[in-house]
Amino acid sequence: MWKWLHPYANPEVSYHFTGRLLPWFSALAAILLSIGLVWALLFAPADYQQGDSFRIFYIHVPAASLSMGIYFGMAIAALCSLVWQLKLADASAAAMAPVGAVFTAIALLTGSAWGKPMWGTWWIWDARLTSELILLFLYLGVIALHSAFEDKNLAGKAAGILTLVGSINLPIIKYSVEWWNTLHQGSTVSKLGKPSMSLDMLWPFLFCFLGFAMLVAVIVCYRFRNEILARNSIRPWVRELVSARATHK
Amino acid sequence: MTIKSELTEQAETSLESSEKITMTHSQMKSLSYRDAFFLVLKRDITIALRHRDDIINPLLFFIIVVTLFPLGIGPEANTLSQIAPGIIWVAALLATLLSLDRLFKSDYNDGSLEQMLLSPHPIFLLVLAKVVAHWLITGLPLIFIAPLLAVLLHLNEQSYGALILTLLLGTPVLSLLGAVGVALTVGIKKGGVLLSLLVLPLYIPVLIFATSAIDTASIGLPYSGQLAIIAALFFGSLTLAPFAVGAALKVSTN
Numbered sequence: 001m002w003k004w005l006h007p008y009a010n011p012e013v014s015y016h017f018t019g020r021l022l023p024w025f026s027a028l029a030a031i032l033l034s035i036g037l038v039w040a041l042l043f044a045p046a047d048y049q050q051g052d053s054f055r056i057f058y059i060h061v062p063a064a065s066l067s068m069g070i071y072f073g074m075a076i077a078a079l080c081s082l083v084w085q086l087k088l089a090d091a092s093a094a095a096m097a098p099v100g101a102v103f104t105a106i107a108l109l110t111g112s113a114w115g116k117p118m119w120g121t122w123w124i125w126d127a128r129l130t131s132e133l134i135l136l137f138l139y140l141g142v143i144a145l146h147s148a149f150e151d152k153n154l155a156g157k158a159a160g161i162l163t164l165v166g167s168i169n170l171p172i173i174k175y176s177v178e179w180w181n182t183l184h185q186g187s188t189v190s191k192l193g194k195p196s197m198s199l200d201m202l203w204p205f206l207f208c209f210l211g212f213a214m215l216v217a218v219i220v221c222y223r224f225r226n227e228i229l230a231r232n233s234i235r236p237w238v239r240e241l242v243s244a245r246a247t248h249k
Numbered sequence: 250m251t252i253k254s255e256l257t258e259q260a261e262t263s264l265e266s267s268e269k270i271t272m273t274h275s276q277m278k279s280l281s282y283r284d285a286f287f288l289v290l291k292r293d294i295t296i297a298l299r300h301r302d303d304i305i306n307p308l309l310f311f312i313i314v315v316t317l318f319p320l321g322i323g324p325e326a327n328t329l330s331q332i333a334p335g336i337i338w339v340a341a342l343l344a345t346l347l348s349l350d351r352l353f354k355s356d357y358n359d360g361s362l363e364q365m366l367l368s369p370h371p372i373f374l375l376v377l378a379k380v381v382a383h384w385l386i387t388g389l390p391l392i393f394i395a396p397l398l399a400v401l402l403h404l405n406e407q408s409y410g411a412l413i414l415t416l417l418l419g420t421p422v423l424s425l426l427g428a429v430g431v432a433l434t435v436g437i438k439k440g441g442v443l444l445s446l447l448v449l450p451l452y453i454p455v456l457i458f459a460t461s462a463i464d465t466a467s468i469g470l471p472y473s474g475q476l477a478i479i480a481a482l483f484f485g486s487l488t489l490a491p492f493a494v495g496a497a498l499k500v501s502t503n
Contacts (some may be wrong), residue, residue, distance in 0.1 A: 137449075144446055146442055148437045148440070177453070180461065
């Protein structure tokens, strides 16, 4: 497997490989999202209790789970960069961080937009909401640390250490917040525990989920390619690429 | 033999650069891990005792922050005793945060931090010594002053034991986790604000369990569970954080 993987540690190979992947991801994201969102927002049956306002979950749930998934991805990239000194892993973590932060913010905003009609308030200190908010803080810390360093390589290493420390802390924070919540206040709102979803709600949800996942892949690929170019701007292959593109136009 | 001579050489260079430690030559020759640990510990405490502001200012900050809350919220004893654990702990977090800067900054500026990283002793040990010194200088005074502030806030009498125990177990965690943040930001010009952004989210579990232990104690229930978890956080960070600090210092000093 290492033999198969190691060419991708080369920035140039990686750049072209993600370039080849990009159209597939984009096409899949466009198809899945357009089908999923139209189906979910217009045709899926309304919930018998919550009416139409539950439809925001078709965006909220994918955003929330992807926000955690992206952090997990960042932690893996950070580990790879620390253990095997892969510079590209740093680049990919740097590419993922803002995307994760935006998805966390989307999850929080859509969640509170749903909470207003359902719970009667924009915000409650529910365990899930709180841990999602803290996840946002962790993302912002990583991004801030990234931008604080002049040298991109140093920034990547420092942010990687922070990501790993955060990834150890994240489960602890999650459970402590849950415990704090049950200790301080009775759970006023029944958890969003999923009752078995009916199939005509599940299918559009799956489409939406995969569509958003593909969207993340597209954005991360774009940002990753930009990071590669920015970090290798003095390499000859980047110069050739730029001059080739300039002559095309 | 060559290792030993290298060791003395490096110890000498580190001494020359910092000029803060006085030590005889014969001591240097047999610098065991324990000696190295206590040497760094002693050095840091000596420096801190010569700059007393560094000890007193965070403490004053702690006291002032706590006195601000009754002024903002109102002097009713019931309300105050209800929010006292949270206030004391949040103030302790902020005071620790304020004092963290001096953990590596001056050493970084005068170059002795690099010498420490170059020394043949494991970074884990040296970092641990520095963090222990930091805790002795800033964490321990907080614990002594906290009961006094608890009186001002009408903390429930049953909670004093819990307050002291949580501070005793919790403030080392704050120093250890904070050290990771400082190590990451020590090379940055305006690291102070960034430091709070990095470190405060990591402090949340300690805050939650400490205040919940004090709350539980105030209604007369056993709080050993919360204490056990804080102790677990303490030992977890004691074993893991110095590694992260060492790695972060290597990045920061480049």
